[in-house]
Amino acid sequence: MRADRAVAAARIVAALVALAAVPLVVGDFWAYQLGLFYLYAIAALGLGVCWGRAGFLPLGQGLFFGLAAYLSGLALIAFEQRPAWLLVLLPLAACASGALAFAIGVLVFRRRGESGPYFSMITLALALLAYQLANNWESVTGGFNGLKGIPGLPGLDSYSAAYAVAAIALVGATLLVAWLYRAPLGVLWAALAHNERRVVMFGFDTNRLKAVAFGASGLLAGIGGVLYAPQQGLVTPQLVGFALSADLVIWAAVGGRARLLGPALGAIAIGVLASELRDRLPYWEIALAILFIAVVLFFPEGLAGAFAPLTRRRRRSAGAGTGTAHVAAPARAEHDDAARLEIEDIEVRVGDVTILDRLALVLDRPAIYCFIGPNGAGKTSTFDVLTGELPVRSGTVRFAGRALERLPAHRIVRLGIGRKFQIPSVFPQLSIADNLAIAVWSARARPLELLRPRLRRWSTPLLDALRERYPFLADASRTAAALSHGERQILELSMALVGEPRVLLLDEPCAGLSPHETAAVIDAIRWASAQRRATIVVIEHDMALVRTLADHVFVLHNGRVLAEGSVATVQADRAVQAIYVGAAK
Amino acid sequence: MDPALASLVAPALNALFGIASLAILALGLAVVLGLLGVLNLAHGELVMVGAYCAYAVQSQGLPYLAAVPLALGLCAILGWATERWLVRPLYQRPFDTLVVTWGLSLLLRKSAEAIFGLGYKSLNEPVGGTIVVLGASYPRYRLLVIGVSMLVLAALVAWYRRSRTGTRIQAMVGNPDLARAFGIPVRRYASLTFVVGTCLAGLAGVLIAPLVPVQPFMGLDYILMSFFVLVVGGLGSVAGLVTGATLIGGANSVVSALSDSTGGYLSVLVLAILFLWLRPRGLHAR
Numbered sequence: 001m002r003a004d005r006a007v008a009a010a011r012i013v014a015a016l017v018a019l020a021a022v023p024l025v026v027g028d029f030w031a032y033q034l035g036l037f038y039l040y041a042i043a044a045l046g047l048g049v050c051w052g053r054a055g056f057l058p059l060g061q062g063l064f065f066g067l068a069a070y071l072s073g074l075a076l077i078a079f080e081q082r083p084a085w086l087l088v089l090l091p092l093a094a095c096a097s098g099a100l101a102f103a104i105g106v107l108v109f110r111r112r113g114e115s116g117p118y119f120s121m122i123t124l125a126l127a128l129l130a131y132q133l134a135n136n137w138e139s140v141t142g143g144f145n146g147l148k149g150i151p152g153l154p155g156l157d158s159y160s161a162a163y164a165v166a167a168i169a170l171v172g173a174t175l176l177v178a179w180l181y182r183a184p185l186g187v188l189w190a191a192l193a194h195n196e197r198r199v200v201m202f203g204f205d206t207n208r209l210k211a212v213a214f215g216a217s218g219l220l221a222g223i224g225g226v227l228y229a230p231q232q233g234l235v236t237p238q239l240v241g242f243a244l245s246a247d248l249v250i251w252a253a254v255g256g257r258a259r260l261l262g263p264a265l266g267a268i269a270i271g272v273l274a275s276e277l278r279d280r281l282p283y284w285e286i287a288l289a290i291l292f293i294a295v296v297l298f299f300p301e302g303l304a305g306a307f308a309p310l311t312r313r314r315r316r317s318a319g320a321g322t323g324t325a326h327v328a329a330p331a332r333a334e335h336d337d338a339a340r341l342e343i344e345d346i347e348v349r350v351g352d353v354t355i356l357d358r359l360a361l362v363l364d365r366p367a368i369y370c371f372i373g374p375n376g377a378g379k380t381s382t383f384d385v386l387t388g389e390l391p392v393r394s395g396t397v398r399f400a401g402r403a404l405e406r407l408p409a410h411r412i413v414r415l416g417i418g419r420k421f422q423i424p425s426v427f428p429q430l431s432i433a434d435n436l437a438i439a440v441w442s443a444r445a446r447p448l449e450l451l452r453p454r455l456r457r458w459s460t461p462l463l464d465a466l467r468e469r470y471p472f473l474a475d476a477s478r479t480a481a482a483l484s485h486g487e488r489q490i491l492e493l494s495m496a497l498v499g500e501p502r503v504l505l506l507d508e509p510c511a512g513l514s515p516h517e518t519a520a521v522i523d524a525i526r527w528a529s530a531q532r533r534a535t536i537v538v539i540e541h542d543m544a545l546v547r548t549l550a551d552h553v554f555v556l557h558n559g560r561v562l563a564e565g566s567v568a569t570v571q572a573d574r575a576v577q578a579i580y581v582g583a584a585k
Numbered sequence: 586m587d588p589a590l591a592s593l594v595a596p597a598l599n600a601l602f603g604i605a606s607l608a609i610l611a612l613g614l615a616v617v618l619g620l621l622g623v624l625n626l627a628h629g630e631l632v633m634v635g636a637y638c639a640y641a642v643q644s645q646g647l648p649y650l651a652a653v654p655l656a657l658g659l660c661a662i663l664g665w666a667t668e669r670w671l672v673r674p675l676y677q678r679p680f681d682t683l684v685v686t687w688g689l690s691l692l693l694r695k696s697a698e699a700i701f702g703l704g705y706k707s708l709n710e711p712v713g714g715t716i717v718v719l720g721a722s723y724p725r726y727r728l729l730v731i732g733v734s735m736l737v738l739a740a741l742v743a744w745y746r747r748s749r750t751g752t753r754i755q756a757m758v759g760n761p762d763l764a765r766a767f768g769i770p771v772r773r774y775a776s777l778t779f780v781v782g783t784c785l786a787g788l789a790g791v792l793i794a795p796l797v798p799v800q801p802f803m804g805l806d807y808i809l810m811s812f813f814v815l816v817v818g819g820l821g822s823v824a825g826l827v828t829g830a831t832l833i834g835g836a837n838s839v840v841s842a843l844s845d846s847t848g849g850y851l852s853v854l855v856l857a858i859l860f861l862w863l864r865p866r867g868l869h870a871r
Contacts, residue, residue: 057684107858111865114681117624118816118861125809125854132847242805246691253684286699289692296685297674 019167023160033160035166035218035231037271039224040244042173044251044263046220049177051249052257053186054213055193059120060127061248064097066134066240068225070141071096073150073235083154094222101218105211124245131241146236153230162231169227170264173220178260180216182453184441186502187434189429198425202442203413204497213424250292255303264301265483289317296578317349321551329440329458332500339365339400339416339502339535346385346395348378348559357559358395363503366533368525370546372570373556374579379539380422382556383505387419388412399503414443418501422508422539424488428481432473432491435480436463439495466494486517493521497528503535504528510545522548555580591720598718602727603838605734606793607830611811612738613785619820620758620778622679623672626686627748628811629804630693631660635790636799637697640706649711652794663693664783668776690804697801705798730792737788741781742823754778760799810837813857819867828868832856 023031043065051057071093079085104126108119134141141147151157156165179185192199192206199206229235248267255266270288277284295302306312316534341363348356357376363369371379384390386397397404404412413419426435433456440458441450449455467474470490472483480491489509494506510518510526522545529536540546545554546567553570555563563573569575614628638656643649667689675681710726718728745751756764757774765771797803810833818829836856841849860867 055680059681060688108861110862117683120683121809122854122858122861124805125813125850125857128805128809129847129850129854136845136847242802249684249687250691259731283699285695286692289688289695293671293685293688293692296681296688297671300681474812 012175014509015171015174016167017326019171019244020164022167023163026515028163029160032164032231034268034272035163036228038166038170038233039228039397040248040251040271041267042168042224043221044248044255044267045173045177046217047248048257048260048263049180049189049213049220050217051191051252052259052262053181054189054210056116056210056214057249058123058214058217060123060125060130060242060245061221062242062244063123063130063218063240064101064221065225065244065248066130066235066237067100068093068097068222068234069229069239070134070147070225073147073229074140076150076153076230077147080151080154086154090226094219094226097222097225098215098219101221102211102215105214106208109207109210109214111207120554123496123543124242127241127245131237134237141235141237144237146234147229148234148518150229150233150235152233153227157230160583165227166231173223174261174264177216177220179453180451181260182456184437184445184450184452184455185209185552187430187438187456188441188450190430191434191438192345194426194427194429196391198421198427199438200410201413201419201421202438202495203410204251204442205408205410232506245262250288253292253295254302258301259304262302262304268356269303276281277345287415325457326459326464327454327457329444329455329460332444339366340398341400341503341535342396342398343382343385344396344398344480346382346397347391348381348385355390355559356385356392359556360395361564363535363537363563365550366529366535368529368549369535369537370550370553371537371539371556372541372543372546373562376558377556378559380507381559383419383507386412386417386503386505413499413501416427416443416502417505418442418496418503419505420492420496420497420507420509420513424485424492426480426483426488426491426495429479429580431476431479432483433476435491435495436473436498439498442499459497460500462500463494463498465531466497466524469527470494472518486513486520487505489517489521490511490524493524497524500532501534503537506536506538508539508541510540518545525549588720593769594719594721598721598727598731600722600835600838602731603834604827604830606789606796607729607810607814607834608826609647609730609734609737609785609789609792611791611814611826611830612741613782614808614811615777615815615820615826616741616785617779618815620754621672621775623682623686623779624812625667625779625782626683626808627690627693627804628686628782628786629806629808630690630697631663631786631804632695632790632793632807633697633799633801633804634659634663634766635791635792636794636797636803637701637706637789638787639791639794640701640799643708643711652791653788656791657784660783660787661780662719664780665776667783668779672779673772673775675722690808694801694804701801703801705800707798708795710795726795732798733792737785738826741785750774750777810853813853815867816857817860817867819864819869822869825867825869 022034029186039443043061047058047061074089075086075089079089108122135144152162153165188199188204188209192209196206248380251266251270252263253266254270255264256262276283281287299305326470343359343361345358345360346356347354347358358377371378371382381390385392386404388404388407392405395405399415399417402415437456438460440460440463441455445455472487473491473494483491493509506525510521513521525536525538526549528534538549540549550567553564553567554561555570555576557579562579563570563576610632613631614625617623617625635656638659639649639652642652642655667686671685671689672682675685712726712729714725715722716725716728745754753764753769754774756767756769757771761771814826814829814833817832818825833853833856836852837849840852
């Protein structure tokens with residue numbers, strides 16, 4: 001660990017030295033020009049957080065850069081004689097952009113689902129709206145000609161000082177983003193970009209997580225904007241409008257949105273090229289648009305991706321270093337043991353089709369329950385109702401004395417209902433260790449703790465035991481994408497178990513497995529059930545498996561419970577035999 | 586003719602014009618998004634291409650109607666090439682189709698800037714003068730736009746519902762794999778659908794060009810307005826398109842009249858966000 005920290009510190013020092021050497025090489029004026037690109041680079045880093053990490057694309061990021069620039073410009077003009085105030089006001093201006101972005105994120109991400117394109121379009125519209133406002137509100141913004149005569153930062157208004165300020169801000173912003181990416185928050189962003197539903201099913205409010213990502217990007221754009229005003233001495237409506245917003249997207253894409261430094265690299269490289277070529281090459285802007293399209297189609301990794309082979313080896317050794325030393329996670333807040341789950345007269349309809357028809361059942365003690373029934377009987381739909389993903393028309397679901405049917409999904413999960421999907425849903429681009437860590441954080445990490453990188457090494461006794469049973473789970477350096485289908489089933493099952501839910505819903509956990517793998521999964525389910533007296537509900541078609549697993553069986557048919565009881569009771573039931581001819585031997 | 590009634594005719598026609606023009610502007614986007622699931626962010630720029638075609642034709646002294654085949658041809662080529670080389674490789678990554686068409690919108694906008702310059706171009710109405718409708722005089726060209734928009738909408742729906750090609754496209758939309766298994770060349774129909782969408786955008790551009798300032802940035806407004814029309818109205822039906830156009834166009838023009846264009850813009854945005862919360866599939870969900 002200490003060696004890692006020393007390496008990181010050495011890298012920061014090297015970056016600072018290199019940045020400090022730039023003015024000596026290119027001269028003060030050119031360095032001052034570069035300083036502007038550094039400020040853009042800070043905003044581009046923020047776009048990387050949203051687009052590269054969390055998987056949604058804001059198209060109006062100039063709004064936050066421009067807003068902070070206007071605020072900073074106004075503050076600098078008003079408080080030129082009282083510079084002490086600026087120490088408070090300028091950071092506040094950057095925070096205002098962050099707060100606005102967070103608020104917009106909260107509003108737009110209130111609904112889950114197809115919010116990707118909506119979000120992009122709404123942010124684009126907001127930037128155009130801000131452009132109109134900046135243009136029309138002449139008394140404050142100076143209208144079309146902009147806010148003029150903004151003084152430089154007190155005592156820092158030489159070319160070389162302006163460069164130094166921008167360079168330090170860029171290093172600071174990079175460190176901030178690097179820290180976010182190392183923290184659980186960054187892992188959760190990457191996870192929800194790939195499979196948001198799965199993250200919700202670990203009890204995280206993904207809408208809030210996305211709003212935080214957007215807020216962070218607004219703050220970064222704000223930092224760039226605050227420093228832009230004194231550096232340029234002029235803030236025009238162009239800044240809040242479409243032009244800068246579009247450039248930021250191009251820079252982030254060309255530089256490599258998915259990597260920490262990619263967007264910054266893109267901003268600086270294209271900035272330098274543009275200032276060289278814009279006047280000489282008549283079709284520079286057109287060439288840039290074509291380059292952007294080519295990058296999206298053929299090189300999604302961008303410039304930074306071209307350097308990836310160099311850094312990968314180093315990362316692997318670092319990853320192995322962090323993987324070994326586990327830290328004990330706090331115990332999950334213990335609930336009273338009476339995890340009684342009652343479903344009363346639930347009715348679910350989609351269009352004219354009745355999916356669940358006054359379904360009623362009770363799970364009153366820890367045991368392994370099986371749901372069986374023909375396709376379309378409502379088995380998976382019942383799970384969807386239990387986890388709050390399918391709205392009910394009428395009826396109630398009570399769990400440990402609380403009504404669930406109106407709660408959002410992530411809060412239900414926090415109460416202690418866990419789920420494994422039919423198709424194994426792990427996060428393929430994350431390491432096995434991070435996949436498991438997400439499950440450990442579930443219902444254990446408090447919101448602010450998601451900022452502490454230490455949580456990535458959390459482990460629990462149950463997880464240790466699972467690692468011992470299935471050694472591949474301890475292989476920290478592999479990503480989940482490298483696992484076989486059977487291993488993924490085991491991984492997702494382990495993730496569901498590690499969350500230590502009181503009720504665990506397993507949707508065909510053995511689907512598509514070889515007999516050998518099936519045995520391993522059955523073994524794990526029975527072991528988990530014995531370990532921690534949880535209620536486990538399994539949807540299963542294979543009667544042989546049901547016979548070995550089930551303490552109690554529910555037969556579902558046409559959205560209701562047709563019969564229940566032990567395997568033998570159910571198999572003797574005439575009505576069950578009638579619908580199940582052939583399936584039940 | 587009752588003068589009170591006559592005084593209502595002009596506002597009513599204006600409202601009708603607003604709805605019809607917004608509906609025809611959004612139609613191409615609706616076709617591509619509704620049938621292919623691709624949000625074509627270059628839609629507004631294809632409208633712009635249509636408008637510049639009209640400008641080119643008029644500035645050459647050619648009859649205005651010549652703009653129609655020119656715009657349709659150009660937009661068909663652009664649409665075909667876009668679908669073939671930009672969108673088709675990305676059907677598996679739907680979010681990236683948005684990004685790549687956004688790149689195309691930049692490219693088209695910058696190309697227009699390079700060819701025609703940044704300045705505004707204004708066109709003459711090809712059918713000038715006014716006509717008296719129910720006692721109120723109204724510009725002929727606007728009436729023409731209303732008529733043509735309704736006609737295009739009706740023709741498209743009839744074609745989609747009745748023709749063999751339309752039926753096959755419906756099959757493709759419903760279940761592409763099954764359609765392929767039945768021997769329907771799904772790729773060709775996806776391409777055709779995309780081209781129909783871009784041609785509709787170009788046609789809308791020709792229609793509205795004489796009524797608006799033609800400039801490289803005009804597309805931004807149209808893509809946003811069209812998108813919000815679809816958010817409010819929902820995909821997949823003419824009723825949705827018309828309702829969306831009515832609500833969005835209505836909110837924009839009423840609030841703009843009461844305050845200013847910024848207020849109108851804001852009201853459209855608020856409306857769209859409200860719908861996103863309360864009715865994420867719009868008023869007429871498929």
